[in-house]
Amino acid sequence: MNWEVVIGLETHTQLSTASKIFSGASTAFGAEPNVHTAAVDLALPGTLPVLNRGAVERAIRFGLAIGATIAPVSIFARKNYFYPDLPKGYQISQYEIPVVQGGTVTFVVDAASSPGGKAETKTVNLTRAHLEEDAGKSLHADFVGLHGEKSSGIDLNRAGTPLLEIVTEPEMRSSAEAVAYAKALHGLVTWLGICDGNMQEGSFRCDANVSVRPMGSTAFGTRCEIKNLNSFRFMQQAIDYEVERQIALIEDGGTVIQQTRLFDPDRGETRAMRSKEDAQDYRYFPDPDLPPLTIAPEWVERVRAGMPELPAAMRERLVADYGLSSYDAQALTASKDIARFFDDVVTKLGAQAKQAANWIMGDMSAAVNERGGDWSRPPLDAPTLATLIARVGDGTINAKQAKTLFAELAAADTPSADVDALIAARGLEQISDSGALEAAIDDILAKSPSQLADYRGGKEKLFGYFVGQAMKATGGKANPRQLNELLRKKLAG
Numbered sequence: 001m002n003w004e005v006v007i008g009l010e011t012h013t014q015l016s017t018a019s020k021i022f023s024g025a026s027t028a029f030g031a032e033p034n035v036h037t038a039a040v041d042l043a044l045p046g047t048l049p050v051l052n053r054g055a056v057e058r059a060i061r062f063g064l065a066i067g068a069t070i071a072p073v074s075i076f077a078r079k080n081y082f083y084p085d086l087p088k089g090y091q092i093s094q095y096e097i098p099v100v101q102g103g104t105v106t107f108v109v110d111a112a113s114s115p116g117g118k119a120e121t122k123t124v125n126l127t128r129a130h131l132e133e134d135a136g137k138s139l140h141a142d143f144v145g146l147h148g149e150k151s152s153g154i155d156l157n158r159a160g161t162p163l164l165e166i167v168t169e170p171e172m173r174s175s176a177e178a179v180a181y182a183k184a185l186h187g188l189v190t191w192l193g194i195c196d197g198n199m200q201e202g203s204f205r206c207d208a209n210v211s212v213r214p215m216g217s218t219a220f221g222t223r224c225e226i227k228n229l230n231s232f233r234f235m236q237q238a239i240d241y242e243v244e245r246q247i248a249l250i251e252d253g254g255t256v257i258q259q260t261r262l263f264d265p266d267r268g269e270t271r272a273m274r275s276k277e278d279a280q281d282y283r284y285f286p287d288p289d290l291p292p293l294t295i296a297p298e299w300v301e302r303v304r305a306g307m308p309e310l311p312a313a314m315r316e317r318l319v320a321d322y323g324l325s326s327y328d329a330q331a332l333t334a335s336k337d338i339a340r341f342f343d344d345v346v347t348k349l350g351a352q353a354k355q356a357a358n359w360i361m362g363d364m365s366a367a368v369n370e371r372g373g374d375w376s377r378p379p380l381d382a383p384t385l386a387t388l389i390a391r392v393g394d395g396t397i398n399a400k401q402a403k404t405l406f407a408e409l410a411a412a413d414t415p416s417a418d419v420d421a422l423i424a425a426r427g428l429e430q431i432s433d434s435g436a437l438e439a440a441i442d443d444i445l446a447k448s449p450s451q452l453a454d455y456r457g458g459k460e461k462l463f464g465y466f467v468g469q470a471m472k473a474t475g476g477k478a479n480p481r482q483l484n485e486l487l488r489k490k491l492a493g
């Protein structure tokens with residue numbers, strides 16, 4: 001039997017506000033336990049939540065970026081459950097009326113990961129994105145109590161951190177699509193500056209809802225939800241494992257039970273955590289401590305006016321203004337930092353676009369990745385790369401010399417260098433003086449009578465031999481284009 005995979009993703013993005021969603025405590029990561037806690041976060045009696053305007057602003061930003069409806073009025077609700085890291089006994093979230101409704105995310109599944117073997121563009125509908133508070137953390141492993149005893153601890157630093165939970169329709173059909181969507185969403189929220197995107201610190205974590213159904217069937221199968229996937233690789237592995245598990249289970253005559261599962265990266269498998277609760281179990285009701293969130297059209301317009309150019313618009317610009325392929329445009333807009341770097345080199349400093357794209361996606365990306373992937377501190381800064389590209393373009397040095405210079409500068413960790421001074425100091429200028437090149441060519445032809453005869457007799461492959469000899473004679477400094485032209489002329493006799 002052929003099975004179809006159905007996936008919907010819920011993503012918790014931590015919003016990049018300085019303070020929490022309902023208190024003035026800091027959202028900074030990594031402090032001593034319970035240092036960043038205001039009375040509200042500790043659920044002290046008599047305290048009241050006050051909504052952080054910055055969190056709402058970021059939600060509006062996101063909604064506008066995906067073409068969603070920004071609800072003029074939305075409601076905060078209490079989601080009731082007990083857990084030691086949730087001292088109030090409920091989480092403040094949005095339920096029936098979320099702040100962001102609908103919208104779409106478009107992304108590319110590249111050829112290498114696409115099940116069909118060729119790159120595919122896909123658009124997924126979003127159901128909603130709602131504001132909510134994060135819970136605290138329970139510390140179990142290696143936690144030592146006040147008297148040295150083995151113990152569990154509660155850290156409420158994270159309690160009340162603002163989250164935007166972004167929910168898709170069940171429209172993805174493979175783990176590759178789910179990962180491509182998650183990467184695009186990660187790129188978008190960091191591009192918008194609403195989330196720092198740090199997955200190790202939990203600023204961007206996904207729950208994958210996975211089910212299978214016989215190919216051609218219209219009814220959905222029963223889903224399992226894999227919680228808290230905080231790396232794209234784990235997401236891929238977890239979904240692939242879960243799909244295999246469900247298919248094997250059904251083909252053996254069993255049935256999938258709706259469950260919440262956890263992925264164990266060490267074993268590469270998902271394990272049941274609890275049977276899935278339904279919304280009714282949470283006894284949602286509007287939070288009487290918070291008035292409805294009203295967003296006036298003027299507020300939306302103010303946020304719209306401050307929006308940066310979005311990745312999709314930039315891709316169109318790169319294709320229209322610079323004649324780049326959509327593949328290049330996609331790669332150059334993979335993150336805000338790469339895009340900004342490209343715009344600095346090309347739009348501001350006037351480097352040739354296709355050359356800049358090749359450098360950025362090639363040597364530059366490799367060097368950045370070697371240093372941990374931070375594009376805001378590149379191995380060569382924009383002016384240095386722009387000059388390097390210009391010197392190849394005007395024939396001062398050739399591409400191979402430029403690559404060598406690049407590698408040296410990157411290795412020496414000197415992001416801003418005087419490229420022209422380096423070229424002069426090393427005597428790297430290409431020989432573009434046709435007199436000197438002609439003399440070198442004449443000399444070579446005189447020394448290679450048999451090769452010359454063979455070439456003229458039809459062995460055109462020998463052209464490379466003459467190029468090689470001329471390069472050798474000029475110490476690799478002959479301007480390749482000019483050398484080619486002169487050689488052809490001389491060889492023709």
Ligand code: ADP
Nearest residue numbers: 006007008009168169170209210211220221223
């Ligand atoms: P909750 O997880 O809070 O119960 P929903 O029932 O709204 O919320 O569903 C959450 C996610 O599960 C959504 O992303 C949705 O697309 C996805 N989903 C729902 N049904 C299925 C299914 N049968 N297979 C895969 N994903 C599903």
Ligand code: MG
Nearest residue numbers: 010207209225
């Ligand atoms: Mg869920």
